[in-house]
Amino acid sequence: MTHPTDLLSAFLDGELESADHAMVANHLDGCASCAVDLEGISRVRDWVRGLPVQDPPIPLLPALRAPRWAWAAASVAAAALAVGLVVTPAEPEAFDLDTLAGQHTARVVVSPGISSIRGPVSGP
């Protein structure tokens, strides 16, 4: 039996397409192991969401007083950092089609093939 382990989180979020949702639901009906996994994912998620909203511990300078939501976000971020969950992806490198076309053409033309025998065409 193949367990849809990697789909459980999306199932819980309601992000699966209907066919996948039905497949996971059917599987959960007959698979105690996956049902336990699903419950575990749900419990951990509830725990993260249930982290207390913190008030500022002491009155700070009025100019530095942040709104409550900011402290809540900072608390959650600190908790997430503590368990190593925060990932800060680097800004992805952006390439344009011209650059990639140049790279591809440079390789195509050194070997025989249908494009190289008729002459490559410039541009993407």
Added chain:
Amino acid sequence: MGRRAAILMLTALVVMPAAAQADEGLEDYLESAMDAEFHGSGVVMCSWGPDSAATTYEVTRSDGMSMVQGPDGGLMLYGSLTASASGADWYALEVSEWSAWSLSDRYSLGETTPITRLGRSASEVTVLEDGRARARLVIDDESTVPLLTEVFDADGRVFRLAALVEFVAAPAVDMEMPDFMEHEMLMAGEPSSQLPDSVFGYRRSDTYALDGSGSQTFYSDGLFSFSVFEVGAAPGEFADGSMFEVDGAAYTRIVTPSNVWVHWSSSDQSFVLVGDLPPDHIETVLSELPRPGRRGVIMRWLSRVFG
């Protein structure tokens, strides 16, 4: 290969029974036609479903050097060096190393018929893929240059057509490479762990590191070829691409005269495939490469928690 040898080879293609040494004949032809010297101008067009594109181009090949001029700019080729023009400036890109070429045994030469094209003696050759017509070439007998190439899709429709409308064999021209503003090397990189060594008969030939981040993996079956780029973000041009599905997964494509481009994202990785392979090959290849994926569990949680 000299012209006499090329003529003998082509003559052999015409008179020999197709089944005898068909694969070897096609292999020899593809290798020799790369070096054929000619000048020509023509049109190349590509059509996949409702998407199509066409352009004109002019090509001159002499003394091992080629110059291709199209509406989008010019290319100069010499050995492993490709120079492209941007305005008045030229930029060179040189391939540092590449794997030996080989032709897949699924291709063979079919029927060959003598015809006349552009007032010249030529041969019409069918390239078969597992016994079905995949391409039709009209080859100039003297120079071995393809005056016409048609590539068919799985239903036998023309997917790409390149036709010369003006042709001169062995032109007497002097060409020299321009001065380059920049000269970059395409350096070999580590093979991607996400991409297979072979996919639907296409062999992973080489991997190159992209300037910045990312990689280019080059696949070829000897007749068609494609590169898979692993990049952080999709090129902006795909915003205007067409959506299509393979086995229920969504991809975006752009059709240009000489290539088809496909973009998809798997988890936090973007892939761009570009090549001259026909649509049915592309769809099978895509089904065997990393699929468009959902976000990972951690990214999903972070998204839910932080918005």
